[in-house]
Amino acid sequence: MQAEIITIGDEILIGQIIDSNAAFIGKELNKIGIDVYQITSIKDDKQHILNAIEEAANRVNVVLITGGLGPTKDDITKHTICEYFDDTLVENKDVLLHVEQLFAKYISTPLSDINKQQALVPSKSTVLMNLYGTAPGMWLEKESTVFIAMPGVPYEMEGLMKDEVLPRLQKKFDRPYIIHKTILTYGMGESAISEKIEDWENSLPSYIKLAYLPNLGRVRLRLSARGGNKKLLEDTIRDKVSALDLIIGDIIVGYEEDETIEVRIGKILAKHNKTLAVAESCTGGRIAQSFTANPGASAYFNGGTVTYATQSKIDVLAVGSNIIKKHTVTSSEVAEAMATAVKEKFKSDYAIATTGNAGPTKGDGDVEVGTVFIAIATPENVFSEKYVFSNLRERTIGKAVNKSFELLLEKLPK
Numbered sequence: 001m002q003a004e005i006i007t008i009g010d011e012i013l014i015g016q017i018i019d020s021n022a023a024f025i026g027k028e029l030n031k032i033g034i035d036v037y038q039i040t041s042i043k044d045d046k047q048h049i050l051n052a053i054e055e056a057a058n059r060v061n062v063v064l065i066t067g068g069l070g071p072t073k074d075d076i077t078k079h080t081i082c083e084y085f086d087d088t089l090v091e092n093k094d095v096l097l098h099v100e101q102l103f104a105k106y107i108s109t110p111l112s113d114i115n116k117q118q119a120l121v122p123s124k125s126t127v128l129m130n131l132y133g134t135a136p137g138m139w140l141e142k143e144s145t146v147f148i149a150m151p152g153v154p155y156e157m158e159g160l161m162k163d164e165v166l167p168r169l170q171k172k173f174d175r176p177y178i179i180h181k182t183i184l185t186y187g188m189g190e191s192a193i194s195e196k197i198e199d200w201e202n203s204l205p206s207y208i209k210l211a212y213l214p215n216l217g218r219v220r221l222r223l224s225a226r227g228g229n230k231k232l233l234e235d236t237i238r239d240k241v242s243a244l245d246l247i248i249g250d251i252i253v254g255y256e257e258d259e260t261i262e263v264r265i266g267k268i269l270a271k272h273n274k275t276l277a278v279a280e281s282c283t284g285g286r287i288a289q290s291f292t293a294n295p296g297a298s299a300y301f302n303g304g305t306v307t308y309a310t311q312s313k314i315d316v317l318a319v320g321s322n323i324i325k326k327h328t329v330t331s332s333e334v335a336e337a338m339a340t341a342v343k344e345k346f347k348s349d350y351a352i353a354t355t356g357n358a359g360p361t362k363g364d365g366d367v368e369v370g371t372v373f374i375a376i377a378t379p380e381n382v383f384s385e386k387y388v389f390s391n392l393r394e395r396t397i398g399k400a401v402n403k404s405f406e407l408l409l410e411k412l413p414k
Helices: 020-031 046-057 077-084 093-106 113-119 154-172 190-196 198-202 230-248 261-271 286-292 310-317 321-327 332-345 393-411
Strands: 002-008 035-042 062-066 089-091 120-122 126-128 137-142 145-150 177-186 208-215 218-227 252-255 276-280 301-306 350-356 371-377 382-388
Touching (some): 002 020, 002 046, 020 062, 020 154, 020 177, 035 046, 046 062, 062 154, 077 137, 077 145, 093 113, 113 120, 120 137, 126 154, 177 230, 177 393, 190 198, 190 218, 198 230, 208 230, 218 230, 230 252, 261 286, 276 286, 276 332, 286 393, 301 332, 310 321, 332 350, 332 382, 350 393, 371 393, 382 393
Antiparallel strands (some): 089 120, 126 137, 177 218, 208 218, 350 371
């Protein structure tokens, strides 16, 4: 059981937007046992669309298309689909009523004829009502292949997938079970983990595959089981994860299907009625953003500062200029002073501070590019660690954020 995803839009090909639609669709299809064979991004061009649809139909059972369903002249997907199916557009009364209601309720401009054209759909299609926009989805079938067209606006496409597409696919096709379990590890590299778990990996049955997913100081280990016996898959995955915990349990910090390390830290802090503050320099607010992105963060996250320039560390956090002059702005002494100051400033129990040189130039300090000092203040004391991450700016920042989480988690109550 395989599917192909076709995303239409010049804006994708020129890099103006990232194709998040394909990632979402692929993830949702996988949950219901449908493999994605291929993802194709193409121009808003009739012949290009026709070729992509025809080629996909020869490969897979389901073709999902996003984009090109708007009311303007450059949105040509509906017309091209009609050509492929030797069909014509007809007005759908339900869609027209929906468009009229949306305009009456949310849009101040009058409903124009061009907007009414959203109600035109191929006569052979089953309309998939789009509750979040004017362009409906369409379901068509030709021989043994299902074709599904959806608008490219992400929240509209996601609504259609959940409300219409996935339930219909589940009803139409018999599918195998696909179960994933992703183990989150911190503090050990991919090659070191691979060497340590080699015997365990070799013991995996043929219906379970292991993938290593390294990313800036953290490695995810994804187990994927596929087959017709759901209980067997679940039991085997559970047993293999338990065996893995005996080998590398010291670096396992959670499971992606359950929660990220930031969420886990937040839950621990909330459980023990403790709070956190952050003082960031080279990480530029990314640590704070990682916590505040989660609902309920106000229960444990008191606040933070981005004291990027040297003078702001003096003015905002009262880091002594004599300390900076003696040890430089990128030093363990300054990191610890920042952590202590922000902990006091926000009256928190714990604090994280970062100061470093992410590059590409040395900036105010004289340390090598990629050098970062991370300090953790606890209710009892403050400590710091020095790291040399990378000569690439984004890589250094990402690793500093992840290592900060790891260091803090080690100091939290269990």
